[in-house]
Amino acid sequence: MSREPTDHPVLDRVLQLLVIEETLTVEQWVLRLASETPELVRLALKSLVGRGVLEQTESRFLWVLRSRRYPVIDGREQKEAKLRILSTLLGEDLPTPHDTVLLGLARAGGLLEAFLTSAEIARLEGRMEQVSGIDLFVRGVESAIREDQVERARAMMLPMY
């Protein structure tokens, strides 16, 4: 596997881990990388701020707690991502590999609820299954998230004593 930097800080961070660790399945990698999530999100936000897509604002809550937000500057990139997802969902053509993964991961992460109603999501479920099922990586991520949710639900059901 190439160790060459990709110019995407998040990918470079994951690549560093991929080359030093043993071979794992997609499910195992998702669970392994879960502990890295805060750092990966921080890197992605920093990259978006650096590219002028988001701005970073800070405020204080009750004088002590710090709140950080990332308002979208002109919304072009966010709108474009949403439109590509909608186009994939409403179209009948085979989407590009990039759009297949974008839709699959947005669905697995519960991000579609931000711009589609529950009724629309339910109506488009068949198309989502069809598109997400194409990609092995998306199926692995969905499976890892399901597994994690089952584990968490089981942990909550355990007696406290």
Next chain:
Amino acid sequence: MIGLVEELVLLAIEDDGAIAHTAGSVGFVCE
């Protein structure tokens, strides 16, 4: 052009600039 991960993070940004807590965001820390 922004990457796939950046696009996904962008989709999690709400109108007020907060980061949505999503199904896949186990361990998400929003400062």
